[in-house]
Amino acid sequence: MIARGSPSLSDEFLPESFSILKRGYKGRELRADALAGLTVAIVALPLSMAIAIASGVGPERGLYTAIIGGFLVSLLGGSRFQIGGPAGAFIVLVSAAVMQIGLTGLILATFISGFFLIAIGALRLGNYIKFIPFPVTVGFAAGIAVIIIASQIKDFFGLQMMGTEPAEILPKLQALWDARLTVSLPATLVALGTMGVILGLRKLRPGWPGMLIAVALAGLLAALGVPVETISDRFGELPRSLPAPALPVLSPDLIWAALPFAVAFALLGAIESLLSAVVADGMTGQRHKSNAELVGQGVANIGSAIFGGFCVTGTIARTATNVRAGSHGPISGMLHAVFLLTFLLIAAPLAGYIPLAALAGLLMVVAWNMIEKEEFLSLLRVTRADAAVLLITFLLVVFRDLTEGIIAGTALGGAVFIRRMSEAAKIEAVIPETPYDPASQQRGVVVYRLRGAYFFGAAATLARTLDRVSDLPHTLIVDFSKVPFVDTSGAHSFATLADKLARNDCKLVITGAQPEIRKVLRSQLRHHKNVAWRPSVETARSDFATASAPVA
Numbered sequence: 001m002i003a004r005g006s007p008s009l010s011d012e013f014l015p016e017s018f019s020i021l022k023r024g025y026k027g028r029e030l031r032a033d034a035l036a037g038l039t040v041a042i043v044a045l046p047l048s049m050a051i052a053i054a055s056g057v058g059p060e061r062g063l064y065t066a067i068i069g070g071f072l073v074s075l076l077g078g079s080r081f082q083i084g085g086p087a088g089a090f091i092v093l094v095s096a097a098v099m100q101i102g103l104t105g106l107i108l109a110t111f112i113s114g115f116f117l118i119a120i121g122a123l124r125l126g127n128y129i130k131f132i133p134f135p136v137t138v139g140f141a142a143g144i145a146v147i148i149i150a151s152q153i154k155d156f157f158g159l160q161m162m163g164t165e166p167a168e169i170l171p172k173l174q175a176l177w178d179a180r181l182t183v184s185l186p187a188t189l190v191a192l193g194t195m196g197v198i199l200g201l202r203k204l205r206p207g208w209p210g211m212l213i214a215v216a217l218a219g220l221l222a223a224l225g226v227p228v229e230t231i232s233d234r235f236g237e238l239p240r241s242l243p244a245p246a247l248p249v250l251s252p253d254l255i256w257a258a259l260p261f262a263v264a265f266a267l268l269g270a271i272e273s274l275l276s277a278v279v280a281d282g283m284t285g286q287r288h289k290s291n292a293e294l295v296g297q298g299v300a301n302i303g304s305a306i307f308g309g310f311c312v313t314g315t316i317a318r319t320a321t322n323v324r325a326g327s328h329g330p331i332s333g334m335l336h337a338v339f340l341l342t343f344l345l346i347a348a349p350l351a352g353y354i355p356l357a358a359l360a361g362l363l364m365v366v367a368w369n370m371i372e373k374e375e376f377l378s379l380l381r382v383t384r385a386d387a388a389v390l391l392i393t394f395l396l397v398v399f400r401d402l403t404e405g406i407i408a409g410t411a412l413g414g415a416v417f418i419r420r421m422s423e424a425a426k427i428e429a430v431i432p433e434t435p436y437d438p439a440s441q442q443r444g445v446v447v448y449r450l451r452g453a454y455f456f457g458a459a460a461t462l463a464r465t466l467d468r469v470s471d472l473p474h475t476l477i478v479d480f481s482k483v484p485f486v487d488t489s490g491a492h493s494f495a496t497l498a499d500k501l502a503r504n505d506c507k508l509v510i511t512g513a514q515p516e517i518r519k520v521l522r523s524q525l526r527h528h529k530n531v532a533w534r535p536s537v538e539t540a541r542s543d544f545a546t547a548s549a550p551v552a
Helices: 009-013 016-023 027-054 059-076 088-122 134-157 169-178 185-204 210-223 231-235 252-284 290-306 316-324 330-353 356-370 373-382 384-399 402-424 456-467 488-503 515-525 537-543
Strands: 426-430 445-451 475-482 507-511 531-534
Touching: 009 290, 016 059, 016 330, 027 059, 027 088, 027 134, 027 210, 027 231, 027 316, 027 330, 027 356, 059 231, 059 290, 059 330, 088 134, 088 252, 088 290, 088 356, 134 169, 134 185, 134 356, 134 373, 134 384, 134 402, 169 384, 185 210, 185 356, 210 330, 210 356, 231 330, 231 356, 252 290, 252 316, 252 402, 316 330, 373 384, 384 402, 402 456, 445 537, 456 488, 475 537, 488 507, 488 515, 507 515, 507 537, 531 537
Parallel strands: 445 475, 475 507, 507 531
Antiparallel strands: 426 445
16 A cells, blocks of 8 residues: 555656656657757767777667667656766776676676666665765766776877786776887877867857767868778778667576676666766756666666667766757657667768777766866865765775775765764753752652664763663653654663663653654563653653652
8 A cells, every 4th residue: 555645656657758748748849859869869979989989899889779778768767858878987897797708798787787777666776876975976986987087098099009908997007008109199189189179169169069070070080091090990880770689698607697797787877877867857857756767777778788789877968968958858868869870870881980099089078077076176175084985985996896886985974974973963961850969869850852863873872871860860851852763772772771760760751752753662662661651841840740650
């Protein structure tokens, strides 16, 4: 039974494309979405190929991913403006998968990750991904950017390396340094020129498709005879159609080898896509459906794998471009995939002229934009705890592993939060109504007020304060009116306190507890005869002003 106020299954899982069509979709909206879709496709065309090449697969795989995955994300996702496709954040994981389990294993890992994402969404776990600490997301993005920059140095400078380029960053940098004497001046100039055109147009003509213009100019130079390595030199001519759909190889050994990558793809894809959806929400004032988005992303990954693509996720830059281009809804994302398919069918051979150095320059710009520089520096200055979370995430992502970085950063961020919440919890003594008089041994009523969440992190500290007064009063009143949350550890500390008070013939009166808090406290105190419950401190003082007052 669905609780009152909770969203229905339809509200939570109905794709946004269906919602838009149910509300009515007019011709002017279609025209606006077609223009937005074309704008996004112009951005996605060179970027999808560049990400694929950087990931260690052919450029056509990036287009397959953007076409199939992008269409399904917009059709079935829970964000109105999300654009799906290959993402720079996956470059490290995808290239590692290709090196360890090959292209066949990569496609299988993508396929399996789709089912994981569907399961995460169906179990409604998408709501919890938003709790990843901000320093973790900033450190993660910066770490990914550093790895992308390092991966593009070879093509940026046209270096000729002996053997395979190492995957780990320190051996990679050493190998690149060893090949420094093979720098190609034409390749370097093309890469720098590509960056210059992109950045210049962004400043002077922000409405122009700077990435496509820069890459097209570089391709023209290569066609005119500038000696640089191009896509066709390394990969041959791009196919002019989508491959026939086919299930990936499902051998037990390959499935076992692909599982760790599938889990990593699902985890990273969920984080990246929901972050992108949040960015779109902030730009438009809309609200995405987290779990529907994850289900849509899962189906998109399955579809991408069936057509030979790799992992799909929501892409922040392309989603933001979609919003700024005037999109009205998911139709623009679906049309962006149609425009990319049209390019593949008609103009794929032209992509063969694109220099690899130009794509490296493009990815350098993308990586630099991924680093949230102001937030990174701000977090380093705010507190040492936030700086530690940021740096540990960043360093683990760069030097160890993406998943390790996210898990370690989130765990440390959680520990920091627990410590801060523990320090925020306070207990303060209210002036006793009848103070304890050591000379006469007269015991009266003492009132303490709790403030903040009373949970396992704060229980030990606050319990020590209460223990110091447990043998003094006849009645100890504890006011919970300022307590928003109590867990079983906090409640158990009151059971211990009640036992100690009972041995001294003292009463424990709990006042002001909200129903949920009272329920948790009662679970630990139900067998204690010396515990009473009152709605307010004033009522408790009135009822227990004398030693003969009954406990109820």
